[in-house]
Amino acid sequence: MADYQIRLKDEGEWKQVTRWELRRRLSKCVLDVEGTIGELDAGKLFRSGFGTFRKRPAKRKGSATRKLF
Numbered sequence: 001m002a003d004y005q006i007r008l009k010d011e012g013e014w015k016q017v018t019r020w021e022l023r024r025r026l027s028k029c030v031l032d033v034e035g036t037i038g039e040l041d042a043g044k045l046f047r048s049g050f051g052t053f054r055k056r057p058a059k060r061k062g063s064a065t066r067k068l069f
Contacts, residue, residue, distance in 0.1 A: 004040060008051040022053065 002016035006025065017025070019037075026033045029048040036046055036053075046053040 003056055004053065005056050006051050006053050009049070014054075016056065025050065026053070 002018055004017050004019065004022045005014040006017050006022070007014050022037065022040075023033055026036055026046075029050045030036050030046075040046060040053060040055045043055065
C-alpha cells in the first residue's frame with residue numbers, strides 16, 4: 001500500500017511510493033531515516049536536494065448531511 005508520496009525535482013507530479021521505497025530513497029539523502037519517517041507521519045513535508053516527500057493525504061468522504069438522505 002502506498003502510504004507516502006514523493007515529488008522529484010525533475011517532475012511536477014506527486015508519485016505514490018511504498019514505505020520500503022521511501023526508506024530506500026531517504027537513505028540516500030538522510031542519516032536518520034526512521035526520524036524522518038516519523039516526522040512525515042506527523043504530517044510534515046520533507047524537502048531535500050533529491051525531491052519532496054510527504055505522507056499521502058487522507059481521502060475525503062462525503063458530507064454527513066448527504067448520508068442522512
